[in-house]
Amino acid sequence: MNCRTFRWFVIVFLVCCCAEVALLPVLSAQAVDTTSWFRLLTVDSGLSISLNGTKLSARAMRIGHTVLVPLSVLHQAWGAACAVSPAGSTLTIGSRRAVWQGMSATYRLDHLDLPWSVVPVLSGGQLYVPLRELMEPMGAFVGKRTPSGDVVVAYSTKWQKEPWLRQGQLAQLETVNLTHTSVTRVATTRKVVAFTFDDNWDAVAAVRIAELFRTYNGHCTFFVIGTNVRMHPDAIRTMVRLGHDIGNHTLSHPAATSITDATFVKQIQACEQVLNGMGLTSRPYFRFPYFAEDSHLMRIVTDQGYITVGSAWTIEDTGPNRSAALSVATVRRFISPGVIFVGHANSMATYDAMKAVLPELARQGYSFVSISELLRGR
Numbered sequence: 419m420n421c422r423t424f425r426w427f428v429i430v431f432l433v434c435c436c437a438e439v440a441l442l443p444v445l446s447a448q449a450v451d452t453t454s455w456f457r458l459l460t461v462d463s464g465l466s467i468s469l470n471g472t473k474l475s476a477r478a479m480r481i482g483h484t485v486l487v488p489l490s491v492l493h494q495a496w497g498a499a500c501a502v503s504p505a506g507s508t509l510t511i512g513s514r515r516a517v518w519q520g521m522s523a524t525y526r527l528d529h530l531d532l533p534w535s536v537v538p539v540l541s542g543g544q545l546y547v548p549l550r551e552l553m554e555p556m557g558a559f560v561g562k563r564t565p566s567g568d569v570v571v572a573y574s575t576k577w578q579k580e581p582w583l584r585q586g587q588l589a590q591l592e593t594v595n596l597t598h599t600s601v602t603r604v605a606t607t608r609k610v611v612a613f614t615f616d617d618n619w620d621a622v623a624a625v626r627i628a629e630l631f632r633t634y635n636g637h638c639t640f641f642v643i644g645t646n647v648r649m650h651p652d653a654i655r656t657m658v659r660l661g662h663d664i665g666n667h668t669l670s671h672p673a674a675t676s677i678t679d680a681t682f683v684k685q686i687q688a689c690e691q692v693l694n695g696m697g698l699t700s701r702p703y704f705r706f707p708y709f710a711e712d713s714h715l716m717r718i719v720t721d722q723g724y725i726t727v728g729s730a731w732t733i734e735d736t737g738p739n740r741s742a743a744l745s746v747a748t749v750r751r752f753i754s755p756g757v758i759f760v761g762h763a764n765s766m767a768t769y770d771a772m773k774a775v776l777p778e779l780a781r782q783g784y785s786f787v788s789i790s791e792l793l794r795g796r
């Protein structure tokens with residue numbers, strides 16, 4: 419080792435030690451949910467970092483075209499652990515491990531030497547690593563949001579074990595490119611709110627939700643999957659009898675972005691045909707499974723005679739951290755006149771959340787409307 423190399427080695431070692439010390443309080447103070455099925459990290463053009471939509475205090479840095487983030491952010495997002503020894507730095511996320519030596523121009527992952535576009539940098543006691551260069555080979559999806567240019571990184575350690583999860587999650591991620599031509603709310607000062615419930619996997623919960631809204635003299639909207647309609651026709655009849663809207667959510671819930679246009683059209687039509695077989699219709703409202711949509715697909719939906727219904731907020735009743743309490747808290751936080759919420763008629767937890775929150779909203783003067791009532795200005 420020549421003198422210059424040795425000097426670098428000492429600097430890098432000290433730097434990594436500092437970074438490790440900086441990380442330690444985070445590691446011990448805060449349990450990290452590495453099983454979380456979907457974590458989305460966003461770095462905006464102002465270098466602010468958000469995790470699943472919540473802004474973090476740490477900031478990114480940019481060198482040339484490369485965006486770098488502190489290791490502590492990777493820890494927060496995906497439970498990344500950084501170990502430092504004289505042999506080099508190791509970053510572990512799930513079963514993937516990246517190893518690099520100080521200021522070397524490459525790092526090693528799965529027996530491959532991969533180039534850094536910019537070598538890791540120490541600043542303010544934090545070690546910054548190039549985000550895309552590290553996370554993409556780790557198996558993350560890295561993309562850019564248009565037109566803002568925000569860098570988005572989605573990654574789940576679960577993807578390594580269950581690759582089938584990835585498709586749906588990536589489809590969901592594509593919602594970051596939404597062109598916002600779907601209806602997500604209406605501008606009004608009247609206290610109306612449209613709750614919508616997708617999928618209908620749990621027919622008992624769906625019927626209870628349908629009945630609950632009637633006790634407040636209100637309505638809601640169910641976006642149903644054709645195959646579930648076939649399985650639970652009586653639940654659908656109850657929804658219709660109680661005056662709720664039924665919308666089209668395709669026959670079998672594929673991500674529209676991952677099937678051909680022709681298949682997508684068939685999926686819409688087949689859902690409609692199942693309802694037609696019962697003397698009902700899904701027209702004119704459509705919601706994309708996973709909100710996997712783009713302007714081309716929206717045009718297809720329009721050509722089929724449907725209006726695409728999005729939502730301003732989810733009630734957080736999917737994912738591993740779902741609970742009635744979280745859904746209630748989310749509704750409380752985001753309720754405003756004319757807003758469309760999306761939930762899922764897939765479990766009693768969603769019913770429990772509605773049962774808890776509707777009386778509160780009613781006391782505040784809100785009435786509960788279906789999509790057609792919302793758009794008609796009821």
Ligand SMILES: [Zn+2]
Pocket residue numbers: 616617667671706707708
């Ligand atoms: Zn759905």
